[in-house]
Each structure stands twice: as structure tokens, then as C-alpha cells.
Amino acid sequence: MLCVLLLTAVIVLCVTFTQERQQFISKNENLTNEREQLILKNTNLTNERKQSYRQMSVNGDNKLTAELVILTVEWTCYRSSFYYMSKENKTWTESRRYCTEKGADLIIINNREEKDFVHNTSGNAVFYIGLTDTDVEGSWKWVDESTLNSSFWASGEPNRGQGIVDEDCVVTVAVPKLPEWPNLVGWLDVACNDKFQWICEKRISQFILP
Ligand SMILES: [Ca+2]
Ligand SMILES: [Ca+2]
Numbered sequence: 001m002l003c004v005l006l007l008t009a010v011i012v013l014c015v016t017f018t019q020e021r022q023q024f025i026s027k028n029e030n031l032t033n034e035r036e037q038l039i040l041k042n043t044n045l046t047n048e049r050k051q052s053y054r055q056m057s058v059n060g061d062n063k064l065t066a067e068l069v070i071l072t073v074e075w076t077c078y079r080s081s082f083y084y085m086s087k088e089n090k091t092w093t094e095s096r097r098y099c100t101e102k103g104a105d106l107i108i109i110n111n112r113e114e115k116d117f118v119h120n121t122s123g124n125a126v127f128y129i130g131l132t133d134t135d136v137e138g139s140w141k142w143v144d145e146s147t148l149n150s151s152f153w154a155s156g157e158p159n160r161g162q163g164i165v166d167e168d169c170v171v172t173v174a175v176p177k178l179p180e181w182p183n184l185v186g187w188l189d190v191a192c193n194d195k196f197q198w199i200c201e202k203r204i205s206q207f208i209l210p
Pocket of ligand 2: 159160161162167188189190
């Protein structure tokens with residue numbers, strides 16, 4: 001009798017185990033299928049992404065890529081902007097046109113940190129910045145139409161050309177150019193038709209993302 005009971009128990013355990021094993025195998029199969037589907041989906045997405053990059057290059061519609069390529073050459077990144085410091089000289093209007101053609105504009109110096117960055121990278125050069133009072137004499141405005149909040153005029157500037165010439169544009173000087181004026185460091189108003197080097201700025205937020 002005991003033997004029969006034991007045999008029954010063994011059979012029941014065996015059946016239960018076999019069922020569980022079967023369930024486990026089938027669950028494993030499902031997971032393998034799901035995994036394969038996910039791999040396939042991932043491959044499809046990667047292909048789609050590659051395709052869209054390829055399309056961007058083929059269409060010539062890759063403004064962002066083109067801009068980034070331009071900016072990696074000759075432009076410097078500092079905080080949230082890219083800067084271009086020219087080697088040649090142009091008038092203020094010509095300088096500005098150079099920047100706008102690159103999707104940028106003449107630099108707007110928003111704060112002391114940006115002023116220090118320009119000062120430390122200028123060397124002996126004199127650069128045009130995006131500040132002018134061409135519209136209303138004495139009312140200085142940045143190229144984005146914002147008014148001047150933090151100013152870093154050189155001592156005695158703006159001096160409006162000492163009343164002799166109209167000086168509606170602004171340059172930044174890091175190293176005194178004239179030994180007799182050793183303090184002439186900072187911003188100077190100058191005649192817009194004089195030719196100087198210039199700095200373009202493109203804010204990272206200005207990029208057109210695809
Ligand atoms: Ca700025
Ligand atoms: Ca001046």
C-alpha cells in the first residue's frame with residue numbers, strides 16, 4: 001500500500017515538474033522571440049537614421065551639418081557661443097555682412113565674462129563689435145536691437161571723435177595702441193568706414209535643428 005502511495009506521489013511530482021518545465025521552455029521561447037523582434041526593430045531604426053542622414057547630404061538640405069563643418073574651422077567655442085575672429089580688415093557694415101552671411105552676426109558682449117574672453121583672446125588686434133548708435137546719436141544699441149546694459153568703454157570714450165568726426169561704431173582694444181594713452185583699453189567709438197578686424201558670434205541656440 002505504501003509503495004502504491006509513494007509511486008503515485010512520484011508520478012504526480014513528475015507530471016508537475018514536466019508541466020513547469022514545459023511552461024518554462026515556452027516562456028523562454030517567447031522571450032527569445034521578443035528579443036529577436038527588438039533586435040530587428042533596432043536594426044530598422046538604425047537603417048532609417050542612416051537613410052535620413054544620407055538623404056540630408058544628398059538633398060543639400062543639411063544646413064546644420066554644413067554650419068557645423070564651417071564652425072569647426074577657424075571658429076572658437078566659448079560657453080554658449082561660437083566666435084570668429086577675422087584676420088583681415090573691413091568697414092563695420094562689411095564686417096557685419098560677413099557674419100550674417102555665415103548665419104551669425106557681429107558679437108554682442110552680454111557680460112563681464114564674455115568681455116574678458118574677448119580681451120584675453122584679442123592680442124594686439126582691434127576688433128569691431130556689434131554695437132552702434134547710427135540710428136539715434138548717443139543711444140547705443142546691439143545688432144539684435146537690444147540696448148546697452150553692461151558697458152566696458154575705455155577711459156574717455158565714447159568721445160564722438162572729439163566732435164571732429166562722426167563715430168557711430170565700436171571697436172574693442174585689449175592692448176593699448178598708443179604709448180601716450182596707456183589706459184586706452186576697452187571699447188572705443190570709431191568712424192564706421194574705418195577698417196578693422198571684427199568678431200562674429202553665433203549662439204548655440206541659433207542653430208536650426210533638424
Ligand atoms: Ca554674446
Ligand atoms: Ca572715439
